[in-house]
Amino acid sequence: MTELAELYGPVADDIPLVGDLLATLGQDQQPLLGEILAYVFRTGGKRLRPALVLLSGKLGAYHRDRLVTLAASLEVVHTATLVHDDTIDQALTRRGLKTVSAVWDSKVAILTGDFLFAQSAELAARLDSVRIMSLLSETVMAMSTGELRQYVSTKEREIDESDYFLRITGKTAALFAMCCEGGAIASEQPDEQVAALRQFGVNLGLAFQIADDVLDFIGTEEELGKPAGSDFRQGTMTLPLILLAEELEPGDPLKTDIATGRNLERVVRRVRESGAVDTALRRADEYAAAAREALTVFPDHPAKGALLGLTDQVVRRSY
């Protein structure tokens, strides 16, 4: 795996500043809250969203402090959604580490997520821009709507490609788009570039999520930190399965497996053996290409090069 730090090129040195800012958030808080914030920000993670903010900002007037603050705000939004998602999914671990619900309980996790959403707004408010605050609130509305869509479709074990794209646009692409658009606004770029970076972000987010959903079928348990097919086991139908379901012959026993959620191993094997994985990855590549296309308005620049590099990385990554 290519080191992501390497891909973040011109902003790699500033990424740790985001972590430094996050580390201050737990200070002078109510003791339990301070402890939880230290816990949720203890690991750096990939910091992909902060990198998108900073790289987008590099294409304009790079006000480092403002951009680092916005990057921290959006990493906090991401963290808030993870904390609530893990509570909703009753997940005990994420990437091998215990979730907030598991270390404490679901009540603490709900309140921590609420605090984090407000904390993200407090950080964003430091930029003194109503445009960014407004964008942030619309982004979080889109994200929670996307999660509600996923809830409904999971409950109904729904096979619906257009619903799938609405879901992932909300739950994943909306925040990627905000990172890029927000970075552009905070660096005073003209409207054309703001719109271009937003388009880049949306498409990168879609490519990222499709690749993630493919990995859930083709990754090994060791790579995934959980058995393959866990989305399916939870009832969430993702693109590889939707593509496969669309081409099944009448009477194929897999139809029953899909409708009932049974025979996980057979479902995973059939997805892997089918052309659905390649088709899904081609779709991811198409979104990655659309992301690259959006950047044609920019002249050559190291930050542009890094953003272009990310479009390959998010599709071809492994854990």
Added chain:
Amino acid sequence: MTELAELYGPVADDIPLVGDLLATLGQDQQPLLGEILAYVFRTGGKRLRPALVLLSGKLGAYHRDRLVTLAASLEVVHTATLVHDDTIDQALTRRGLKTVSAVWDSKVAILTGDFLFAQSAELAARLDSVRIMSLLSETVMAMSTGELRQYVSTKEREIDESDYFLRITGKTAALFAMCCEGGAIASEQPDEQVAALRQFGVNLGLAFQIADDVLDFIGTEEELGKPAGSDFRQGTMTLPLILLAEELEPGDPLKTDIATGRNLERVVRRVRESGAVDTALRRADEYAAAAREALTVFPDHPAKGALLGLTDQVVRRSY
């Protein structure tokens, strides 16, 4: 009970505009979300927080649309906290109506609350004021910190008067303060008046919450919609019980009841028979007096009269 509409005097006619705005929020949303929003805003409620925004605004330049929008934003914050609190408490009903967790489930309730917090920020952003957005984020941080404090103290069945005040300052008074301060800012009042209305709001919120906690002991099951002493049953020690506990003789069996959460009826009876109820209500009166005192910077005005009237109403109310 005095009609609250009567107490809202000079803004009573504008309160329905808040409901009208809230009713638009569910339109053009994902179907389940639209249904839930219609459900949570179906009943008017007392609209006490919107009234505080509008009455505070009447003491400055009364920009009706801006103030109604802010009032709706803060009613949405309040609704978001109720939805999450009911999920945390696993409450099936609130004031006799089924909670979101009960009609749908806790997953839906978590996501709905998240959406509502973001929706409140989106409404507030319409005022185009970073100062108000910033205040909103700090208010929600204070509220979730207050709820976390309550969680900790409930878990430990804590008898601690200073912790009680920290808790209720966060969970209740912070939003009352924001309603009044926000109304003052949105109506372009000078700093002295903004600070005075904030002080009014904090003190009114403390008086309100103490009175609420007293009612939980002295109200009938019919008035409360649940058995008396339900805070105690959940492990939350409120002021009347804290005051009683502080004066118990060594060896009083009530000490064991309090520590173990047993013998609810005996605990309720002892609180009712003790002087703790009167002492707590006197404390509420003191805060109500401090709220009135904060308004001395304002000349006579119907809105001032209505705010003064509320200070009596929140302490002496019954359900």
